[in-house]
Amino acid sequence: MDVSIIMPSFNRYSHLLLSLYALEKQTFDLTKMEVILIDDASTDQTPLLKDYKPPYKFKYIRNRDNLGLAAARNKGIKEAKGEIIIILDSEMVIDPEYVKNNYRHHLKEENTVVIGGGVGVKLYSYLFPELNAKQIKELKVLAKKSKKVRARLKQVMKGERIGPFIRKINAPIPLLGKKDITDFRSIAPYTVPKKLTKNTLKKLGDRFETSPIAWMACLGNISLRRNLIIKAGGYDENFIHWGVEDREFAYRLYKAGAKFKVDRELKRYHQEHPISRNKKKNWLKQIVYFQQKHPTLDVCIRSLKYIKKFDYLFVENILKEYTLLSGKFPEWYTEFLDSIISMLQEITKLKAQKKAIKSLLAKTDFETDNERKERIIQQRSKIESFKNYRHLIALFDLLMVQ
Numbered sequence: 001m002d003v004s005i006i007m008p009s010f011n012r013y014s015h016l017l018l019s020l021y022a023l024e025k026q027t028f029d030l031t032k033m034e035v036i037l038i039d040d041a042s043t044d045q046t047p048l049l050k051d052y053k054p055p056y057k058f059k060y061i062r063n064r065d066n067l068g069l070a071a072a073r074n075k076g077i078k079e080a081k082g083e084i085i086i087i088l089d090s091e092m093v094i095d096p097e098y099v100k101n102n103y104r105h106h107l108k109e110e111n112t113v114v115i116g117g118g119v120g121v122k123l124y125s126y127l128f129p130e131l132n133a134k135q136i137k138e139l140k141v142l143a144k145k146s147k148k149v150r151a152r153l154k155q156v157m158k159g160e161r162i163g164p165f166i167r168k169i170n171a172p173i174p175l176l177g178k179k180d181i182t183d184f185r186s187i188a189p190y191t192v193p194k195k196l197t198k199n200t201l202k203k204l205g206d207r208f209e210t211s212p213i214a215w216m217a218c219l220g221n222i223s224l225r226r227n228l229i230i231k232a233g234g235y236d237e238n239f240i241h242w243g244v245e246d247r248e249f250a251y252r253l254y255k256a257g258a259k260f261k262v263d264r265e266l267k268r269y270h271q272e273h274p275i276s277r278n279k280k281k282n283w284l285k286q287i288v289y290f291q292q293k294h295p296t297l298d299v300c301i302r303s304l305k306y307i308k309k310f311d312y313l314f315v316e317n318i319l320k321e322y323t324l325l326s327g328k329f330p331e332w333y334t335e336f337l338d339s340i341i342s343m344l345q346e347i348t349k350l351k352a353q354k355k356a357i358k359s360l361l362a363k364t365d366f367e368t369d370n371e372r373k374e375r376i377i378q379q380r381s382k383i384e385s386f387k388n389y390r391h392l393i394a395l396f397d398l399l400m401v402q
Contacts, residue, residue, distance in 0.1 A: 209262075333383060
């Protein structure tokens with residue numbers, strides 16, 4: 001077996017069907033790939049898939065209890081027979097060339113993590129009664145832009161308006177079916193661009209493969225060799241809720257020597273679904289844990305986005321100056337550098353607690369020690385006099401005025 005595709009899932013039966021159909025259409029030799037579905041104690045119809053008989057090797061594993069994405073992925077990886085692992089969200093509908101395009105990168109490259117850089121979008125394959133106002137607005141825009149979408153919605157809704165129709169349904173209504181998945185391009189009218197990853201890749205541009213923050217763009221859908229997963233230690237199962245477990249894993253891959261590569265031919269659509277009201281709250285808690293586990297500047301620097309627009313070039317320059325300063329003076333200026341990390345951590349803690357982001361240094365351990373605070377200011381002045389660390393100084397000053 002050459003390739004193992006790991007798909008954890010919780011209560012995504014309808015989406016899973018379309019995702020699995022897309023895998024049937026892969027141009028890669030289906031006899032050389034396997035798909036491992038980890039059902040994380042779903043309460044919907046997902047267990048029916050234990051009898052699914054696709055043209056590729058398929059293994060269904062069911063957890064007795066809901067363990068979370070990290071644990072589910074680790075279980076799938078443990079069961080995998082392939083040397084090349086593709087991590088795939090259960091909502092993903094992928095292009096027919098997706099597996100083949102991933103596979104080719106790993107034939108000669110041992111430490112490569114491949115991510116998609118082409119079409120990263122949301123696909124509206126179902127109407128759900130729980131869709132929020134933003135999602136309903138996106139559907140309206142799609143209907144306005146595309147005759148095809150407009151006709152499909154008219155057929156499904158019997159002429160009713162989108163908002164009122166969605167509010168009165170009590171079960172998912174399909175917009176797409178198996179026959180639609182046979183032509184990947186034909187479902188493009190049902191898609192909306194995703195902003196986060198697209199923005200990260202766009203901002204880093206040609207610097208991506210050499211950037212110290214390339215790992216930040218590495219989210220749930222990646223491919224890599226099994227030995228690199230083992231080297232990094234797999235996913236951290238302390239991440240129970242949605243999000244962050246993939247980025248923390250990417251960070252450890254980066255520290256383990258992985259090189260991140262963008263393939264713009266890796267086209268995939270993420271099927272849109274209802275968003276939990278606790279999603280943001282839980283996500284922030286997991287960010288706090290991430291920063292506590294890795295109290296480093298390259299991890300905690302992401303907190304900047306909560307006080308200003310995240311400037312990728314500014315951040316890259318900060319990290320380069322930090323590396324230069326700590327490398328040149330490994331035993332000096334530690335209190336100055338530690339104070340920056342502590343203040344960045346405080347930003348995320350305050351955000352998670354829904355508190356005002358202010359008086360950051362006063363909320364750290366440095367506040368109770370006047371001598372340490374004085375040394376920090378002295379170290380700042382000394383570093384500024386070197387003339388080589390203006391971005392690092394600008395970061396410190398920005399945090400101090402919050």
